[in-house]
Amino acid sequence: MDLLQKTAESNMKSQLLVFLSLFCFWTVISEQMPKSMNAEEGLPEDVLRMIAQADIRSINDLEDLLGVEAKDSPGFRPTFKIGNSKAAGCKTRIVSVEVPRYKVDPTSVGFFLWPSCVEIQRCSGCCNTRTYKCIPSLANYKPFQIAKLTYRYGRKELTLHTVSIREHLSCNCTELARHHPRFPSKYYRQSTDN
Incomplete structure (x- = not known):
């Protein structure tokens, strides 16, 4: 019975060490990740300022402002024609x-x-x-x-x-x-x- 108990304790300690190692690894990795993964940090300040101050009422307005044409996502096949999205403006x-x-x-x-x-x-x-x-x-x-x-x-x-x-x-x-x-x-x- 003593051997069985020591084996169980050893297994629990091993599992705890694995858990603590994973926790420490995740803590270190998450500290190195950008704080806001969905933020607009990859865009230049002047572009963000231009977008922020524009009166954008549709995707067409955004395309005109930026001078680019929106592309569909790869593999995206709409089953029906979607109207031009409208923003819920301020x-x-x-x-x-x-x-x-x-x-x-x-x-x-x-x-x-x-x-x-x-x-x-x-x-x-x-x-x-x-x-x-x-x-x-x-x-x-x-x-x-x-x-x-x-x-x-x-x-x-x-x-x-x-x-x-x-x-x-x-x-x-x-x-x-x-x-x-x-x-x-x-x-x-x-x-x-x-």
Whole structure:
């Protein structure tokens, strides 16, 4: 039994060493890889700037801007004719936004809001390159009347509140600051922009 136990322990140690070796190898290799494999880093700055600042509404516009003709991928055989792709450009669009409960009553959680969501204009869409982001260039606060229902001492109480939510009036593609945050963006809390 002792021999069997020692053999099992030896096998486990060997497997652990293989795992640690693979982990160390992957760590070293991944450090040497470019940080963003899908980034547009292979393109010259002047080309990226030209693309970012152009009004590109279709693949034809991109072909005209670059002075090249798009080629189909090797082995690509469309089964039907696809229309010219259109970009979801940077502009205001109507979106649903949840009413921030803290704006109605920051001291309590035991209440019901109606409506719980409102429709408002917000900037969305893509800019031509990853170095530019669709952000509001003009915004204001739009008031909404919200009903708050509470239940106290066996009685229903309905009160009306005015809540102001930020609405985007116009948008621009703006170049992002060139800095490298200490942590990747997934670690930062996303703003609700309310």
